[in-house]
Amino acid sequence: MNSLPTDPCQGGLISLDDALRQILETISPLEATEQLMLRQALGRILAQQVSATFDLPPFTNSAMDGYALSLTGLQPGCSLEVIGRSMAGQPFNGRIKQGQCVRIFTGAPLPEGADAVLMQEDALLEGNRMIPQRIPSQGENIRAAGGDVRQGDIVLGRGKRLNAADLALLASLGHSWIQVYQQPTVGFFSSGDELRPLGEPLTPGTIYESNRYSLHGLLADLPVVGTDLGHVPDRLEIIRQRLEQGGQNYDVILSSGGASVGEADLLGEALRQVGDMHLWRVAIKPGKPLLFGRIGKAWFFGLPGNPVSVHVTYSQIVRPALWKLAGAPSFRPLRIQARCGHDLQKIPGRLEFQRGQMIQNPDGELTVFSLSGQGSHQLRNLSQANCYIILPADSTGAKTGETVLVEPFTCQLPSHD
Numbered sequence: 001m002n003s004l005p006t007d008p009c010q011g012g013l014i015s016l017d018d019a020l021r022q023i024l025e026t027i028s029p030l031e032a033t034e035q036l037m038l039r040q041a042l043g044r045i046l047a048q049q050v051s052a053t054f055d056l057p058p059f060t061n062s063a064m065d066g067y068a069l070s071l072t073g074l075q076p077g078c079s080l081e082v083i084g085r086s087m088a089g090q091p092f093n094g095r096i097k098q099g100q101c102v103r104i105f106t107g108a109p110l111p112e113g114a115d116a117v118l119m120q121e122d123a124l125l126e127g128n129r130m131i132p133q134r135i136p137s138q139g140e141n142i143r144a145a146g147g148d149v150r151q152g153d154i155v156l157g158r159g160k161r162l163n164a165a166d167l168a169l170l171a172s173l174g175h176s177w178i179q180v181y182q183q184p185t186v187g188f189f190s191s192g193d194e195l196r197p198l199g200e201p202l203t204p205g206t207i208y209e210s211n212r213y214s215l216h217g218l219l220a221d222l223p224v225v226g227t228d229l230g231h232v233p234d235r236l237e238i239i240r241q242r243l244e245q246g247g248q249n250y251d252v253i254l255s256s257g258g259a260s261v262g263e264a265d266l267l268g269e270a271l272r273q274v275g276d277m278h279l280w281r282v283a284i285k286p287g288k289p290l291l292f293g294r295i296g297k298a299w300f301f302g303l304p305g306n307p308v309s310v311h312v313t314y315s316q317i318v319r320p321a322l323w324k325l326a327g328a329p330s331f332r333p334l335r336i337q338a339r340c341g342h343d344l345q346k347i348p349g350r351l352e353f354q355r356g357q358m359i360q361n362p363d364g365e366l367t368v369f370s371l372s373g374q375g376s377h378q379l380r381n382l383s384q385a386n387c388y389i390i391l392p393a394d395s396t397g398a399k400t401g402e403t404v405l406v407e408p409f410t411c412q413l414p415s416h417d
């Protein structure tokens with residue numbers, strides 16, 4: 001375990017599925033845990049199984065404002081004596097007998113002897129007597145103790161990412177502290193002589209670098225701690241140093257640029273000198289070259305330099321690997337079917353991730369459009385996109401109205417009306 005796969009693509013192209021499978025088989029979760037206060041655990045991965053030490057609701061209570069009563073002997077037209085009140089937090093302590101009822105409010109404990117709650121809209125009050133306007137059924141408007149969770153039930157499993165509902169569930173079971181996995185640390189840097197940091201003027205042939213801003217934003221969605229390690233020029237010695245430092249200080253190192261086999265593509269060479277590496281040529285478009293390796297204690301992913309390729313290789317390869325390291329091994333992006341709003345072109349060969357815009361009509365039907373300009377440098381289209389349209393390697397495109405596979409970036413879509 002944890003040794004790199006030997007020659008993963010035999011010098012040729014490797015499919016995304018194979019690349020991902022081999023990477024996920026190679027890495028294992030970090031497993032270090034920490035105890036956090038409940039609020040701080042939002043978005044973190046649960047490192048313990050949680051079982052209920054008591055029932056939820058803990059006691060049988062009313063689901064409505066109304067009257068708790070006994071159905072025994074209850075006849076249409078009869079009236080019941082109101083013998084007290086049961087409020088949320090202030091129970092009625094007596095017992096209801098035949099011919100009696102108790103004024104009750106939502107969440108208040110059901111008095112002994114009651115087997116239904118008549119909602120107040122169905123009750124007529126005359127002095128201290130209540131005349132039911134209809135006869136409720138057995139158990140009506142009653143929330144049974146344990147009707148949500150039974151004592152001993154496992155309510156949350158190890159590896160679950162804690163969301164708002166999970167925090168609420170844990171709070172209702174009395175957990176003020178919770179054991180979660182420590183977040184993997186991810187150091188990232190960019191490489192390339194042409195790149196300039198923000199704030200400096202551009203000189204001929206230079207561009208502002210953007211990939212570190214992409215990675216900053218992409219990592220923010222995951223339970224990891226991202227650290228920007230800056231930029232390196234195309235100089236082997238400097239790249240080597242950055243990698244070696246990273247290998248001592250981070251669980252994962254990400255780089256962008258310099259990852260293919262051009263003259264200035266030095267990441268592979270540097271990695272070979274300081275660690276263990278493979279150049280992968282993953283059969284996806286955009287984003288073919290990818291380096292995967294190990295330096296010191298860190299896993300290394302060398303992403304391509306083209307800004308859109310960074311997003312695609314990150315989302316398809318790095319992200320599942322980070323989820324596994326973080327302790328949530330079963331991550332799978334949501335992929336759904338949508339109808340093409342127009343004809344899609346594709347050259348057969350590689351699995352393609354086109355940047356698309358998906359809209360939803362009022363009936364919930366989804367239609368997707370491929371944005372014009374699918375170059376791997378075209379950031380404006382990536383910014384306008386809300387999904388990838390995933391076209392299989394052998395596909396030649398799709399016709400208007402045909403369904404295609406789509407991976408949404410978020411669950412919120414513009415509506416179409």
Ligand code: AMP
Pocket residue numbers: 190191192194195207208209210211212256257258259260262304305306307
């Ligand atoms: P490379 O993979 O280094 O050959 O870079 C491929 C393309 O991506 C080139 O056009 C680079 O200028 C561009 N590029 C590389 N790194 C960045 C970056 N950090 N920000 C913006 N563009 C980049």
Ligand code: MG
Pocket residue numbers: 191192193257258264305
């Ligand atoms: Mg470069």
